[in-house]
Structure formats: structure tokens, C-alpha cells
Amino acid sequence: MLNDFCGAKKVYLACGYTDMRRGIDGLATIVEQQFQLDPCTDTLFLFCGRRTDRIKALYWEGDGFLLLYKRLEKGRFQWPRNENEALSITPQQYRWLMEGLSIQQPKANRKIDKINFG
Secondary structure, eight states, rough: OOOOOOOEEEEEEEEEOOTOOOHHHHHHHIIIIIIIOOOOSSSEEEESSSSSTTEEEEOOOOOSSEEEEEOOOSSOOOOOSOSSSSSEHHHHHHHHHHOOOSSSSSOOOOOOSOOOOO
16 A cells, blocks of 8 residues: 555655654654645655664544554665655655665766756
8 A cells, every 4th residue: 555655746755763652643744844734635655664674654534633654564665854844755766765776876867847948
């Protein structure tokens, strides 16, 4: 379910480490207080602890929160640890993450916003 989640307009990663004992209220508090974002929007928020084999996802469905938990049996998620911020990712980066790849693929072609021909 989480691998092909497509209900959200935006996806944010909570970079760094998150205490995975937190539930809906604790994760929503992180979104509001630490990242200054509204958890009650059409946004999927992803969290990862020190063990990178499991993630939690928080999503507002309009009438309540959905809390998803995924634990990999083999392998690890390539989670950005360098900053303590919310990082907006593209649908392609989300697919890479769910496939166990880094969200920054050095050989992937990047989308070009505008070409200046002169």
C-alpha cells in the first residue's frame, strides 16, 4: 500500500532521526512545531528512526489521520540524515525511496524548468 501510495499532492520526508515510538499526535506535533507545516492537508509525511528498515507515514484523509507503518524484511531505506528539516520530494523520488534507492540519483536525468535560447 505504501509503495504505490498516490493519494497525496505533496510528500515530505522528515530528515534525520525520528523516535518511532511516536504515534499520530506526536508525529503531527513534529510537523506543526518543528517544520511549521499543517498536518491537516493533502500531504504525506514520512518518518524514519535510527534503524532504517522501517518508516512511518502520516496522512490526513479529511476526517481523520491515517498512520502507516512499513518494516522491510531485507534491506534498508536510503534516508537523508544530514539535516533536521522537512524535505519536499517528487513522485519519482518517492518511488526511488520505496524501491530502496537514494532520492538523489546521480545518473538520473533531471527535469529542466526552462530553456533559454538566447
